[in-house]
Amino acid sequence: MKTSDFPIFTVKNEPSDSEVTSHKLMIKSGMIRKVSSGQYNWLPLGYRVLEKIKNIIREELNSIGCREILMPIVQPSELWRESGRWDKYGPELLRFKDRHDREFCFGPTFEEVVTDLIRQDLSSYKQLPINVFQISTKFRDEIRPRFGVMRAREFIMKDAYSFHTDSKSLDDTYNKYKNAYNEIFKRLMLDFTMVDADSGNIGGSESHEFHVIADTGEDEILLDESLNGMNTEIAIKKFNETDVKKIIEKTGMKLKKGIEVGHIFKLGKKYSEAMNVRVSDKDSKLKTVHMGCYGIGVSRIVAAAIEQNYDEKGIVWTDSISPFKVVLIDIDSQKNEDIKNYSEKIYSNLISKNIDVIYDDRDLNLGKKLTDWELIGVPNMLIVGNKETEKEKLTYKNRATDEKEEVPLNFLDDKRFKN
RNA sequence: CGGGGUGUAGCGCAGCUUGGUAGCGCGGCUGGUUUGGGACCAGUAGGUCGUAGGUUCGAAUCCUAUCACCCCGACCA
Known part of the structure; x- marks a missing residue:
C-alpha cells in the first residue's frame, strides 16, 4: 500500500468535542469522523484496525467450531414479542414502522433472530451442539453516547450463540468460549481480566465479563492479587454488602476501572422456552434446548486498545492490530x-x-x-x-x-x- | 430527563458586555528559497456568524423560539 492510494487524514488541532484520549487520537490520526452523536464513519485507517481485530476473533472462534453467519440488522417486532422483550426492553430499543405500518426494531442484540433461525431447521439432538457467530452493526439508543466509539449508539459487535441438548453440553461450550476469549484478548495484546458478572438484561444463569483495565473505564471491578475478580454488582450481592469500600476491607480485593469488551452468558432455556425450540432426544421425547450467547465489542476494543497504548506523540499500536506492521x-x-x-x-x-x-x-x-x-x-x-x-x-x-x-x-x- | 457549557472559514479560536455588513492561528492553493524532526518569503482562495422570527436606520453582537453538539448525573451490554 502506498499513501498515494491510501488517504491519510491526520489533523493537527485538538478536536474540541472530545475529552477522552482514545477519542481524540482516533479523530486526530484520521481513523474516524463523527456523523452525529454516537455514530461514526470509519476511514480507511480505522477500518483496517477493525478488520485486524475481526480477523483475530474469526480465527479463534473458527478454531472452537463456531461458524460465521450474517443476520439482518432490522428485525420484526413479532420475534421480540414472542420472547417477551418487545415490552421489557427499554427505550434503548429503537423501534419504527415500515410503509405497511408493521413494527420493526434496529437490532441491539440477536437472541430472537438467531433462535428463530436455528429452530427452523432443528429437529434432532444429533444436530447439536450448534455454534454460530456474526460480526455486525448493532444499534442501541443510548441515553447518553459518549467517549467516541467507546460508548456509541451504533457499533460493531461480534455476537455468538450456542445451542445444546443439555446443560452439560452448554457448560462445555461455555468453557470453550472462555478459553477462546482469553486467546483473543491475548492476541490483541491487551491488559485484560475476566470477572464474574451479572447476566442483566440478556438473562440466564451464569455470566462472565472481560474487561480491559483502563482508568477511563466506565465499569468498576474488584480484583484479587491473581487478577481474579467480579464486577461490583456481583460483589454487592455476593457479600450482601452495599458499601463497596467495606467489601474491599473484608476481602482485600482491589478496585479497578475496566472497559467491558466481552461478555459471555449461559442463557439456559430462557429464549428456547419462550420461542419453543425443541429437539427429539434419544428417548424420542421433545426437549427444550439450552443456549449460550457470547459478545465482543469490536469497535469498543479499538478505543480500549488506544487507552492502554499511547504516549505524548500519539497512538502506539500493539503489533497484532496496528493498521500496518x-x-x-x-x-x-x-x-x-x-x-x-x-x-x-x-x-x-x-x-x-x-x-x-x-x-x-x-x-x-x-x-x-x-x-x-x-x-x-x-x-x-x-x-x-x-x-x-x-x-x-x-x-x-x-x-x-x-x-x-x-x-x-x-x-x-x-x-x-x-x- | 435534570444540571452546566458550546455553536463564527476545513480544524482550533477571538469578536458579543458598550449594535455600524467579520478577524487570528493552523491547514489549502500558486510561485520562489529550503530540505535528515512540524522551515521561510510573497501572493491567493474560502464564512448567508447553527436555524427561524423579533427589536432597530442598521444585528455575529440585543430579545424570543428552536435545533445540534460536548461535559456531569441518572441509566445501560
Missing part, C-alpha cells in the same frame, strides 16, 4: 531519482515478502511524515534518504522506544515484520 518513509524522493528508485526497490521487496507495509510516498519533509506516523502509531518505521541510498542500507526506527539505528538490507527479514 511497518511504514516506509522516504526523504526527498520527489527530487532525487536515486532515492526514489531505491525506496521503490525496498517497497517491492517488502511486498514480495508479504509484509504489511505502507509506503509514505507523499511529497513532505521528514519531520511531517514522522509526526504523522507517530500519531498514527505504526510500530515500525523504515527511513530511506540520501544516506541510506548511497550506502544501500536502511534506518530503522521503533515507535514505542524511539530508538533509531542503521541496518542492512537483510533486516527486512527480521521477525518483527512478519505477520
Whole structure:
C-alpha cells in the first residue's frame, strides 16, 4: 500500500468535542469522523484496525467450531414479542414502522433472530451442539453516547450463540468460549481480566465479563492479587454488602476501572422456552434446548486498545492490530531519482515478502511524515534518504522506544515484520 | 430527563458586555528559497456568524423560539 492510494487524514488541532484520549487520537490520526452523536464513519485507517481485530476473533472462534453467519440488522417486532422483550426492553430499543405500518426494531442484540433461525431447521439432538457467530452493526439508543466509539449508539459487535441438548453440553461450550476469549484478548495484546458478572438484561444463569483495565473505564471491578475478580454488582450481592469500600476491607480485593469488551452468558432455556425450540432426544421425547450467547465489542476494543497504548506523540499500536506492521518513509524522493528508485526497490521487496507495509510516498519533509506516523502509531518505521541510498542500507526506527539505528538490507527479514 | 457549557472559514479560536455588513492561528492553493524532526518569503482562495422570527436606520453582537453538539448525573451490554 502506498499513501498515494491510501488517504491519510491526520489533523493537527485538538478536536474540541472530545475529552477522552482514545477519542481524540482516533479523530486526530484520521481513523474516524463523527456523523452525529454516537455514530461514526470509519476511514480507511480505522477500518483496517477493525478488520485486524475481526480477523483475530474469526480465527479463534473458527478454531472452537463456531461458524460465521450474517443476520439482518432490522428485525420484526413479532420475534421480540414472542420472547417477551418487545415490552421489557427499554427505550434503548429503537423501534419504527415500515410503509405497511408493521413494527420493526434496529437490532441491539440477536437472541430472537438467531433462535428463530436455528429452530427452523432443528429437529434432532444429533444436530447439536450448534455454534454460530456474526460480526455486525448493532444499534442501541443510548441515553447518553459518549467517549467516541467507546460508548456509541451504533457499533460493531461480534455476537455468538450456542445451542445444546443439555446443560452439560452448554457448560462445555461455555468453557470453550472462555478459553477462546482469553486467546483473543491475548492476541490483541491487551491488559485484560475476566470477572464474574451479572447476566442483566440478556438473562440466564451464569455470566462472565472481560474487561480491559483502563482508568477511563466506565465499569468498576474488584480484583484479587491473581487478577481474579467480579464486577461490583456481583460483589454487592455476593457479600450482601452495599458499601463497596467495606467489601474491599473484608476481602482485600482491589478496585479497578475496566472497559467491558466481552461478555459471555449461559442463557439456559430462557429464549428456547419462550420461542419453543425443541429437539427429539434419544428417548424420542421433545426437549427444550439450552443456549449460550457470547459478545465482543469490536469497535469498543479499538478505543480500549488506544487507552492502554499511547504516549505524548500519539497512538502506539500493539503489533497484532496496528493498521500496518511497518511504514516506509522516504526523504526527498520527489527530487532525487536515486532515492526514489531505491525506496521503490525496498517497497517491492517488502511486498514480495508479504509484509504489511505502507509506503509514505507523499511529497513532505521528514519531520511531517514522522509526526504523522507517530500519531498514527505504526510500530515500525523504515527511513530511506540520501544516506541510506548511497550506502544501500536502511534506518530503522521503533515507535514505542524511539530508538533509531542503521541496518542492512537483510533486516527486512527480521521477525518483527512478519505477520 | 435534570444540571452546566458550546455553536463564527476545513480544524482550533477571538469578536458579543458598550449594535455600524467579520478577524487570528493552523491547514489549502500558486510561485520562489529550503530540505535528515512540524522551515521561510510573497501572493491567493474560502464564512448567508447553527436555524427561524423579533427589536432597530442598521444585528455575529440585543430579545424570543428552536435545533445540534460536548461535559456531569441518572441509566445501560
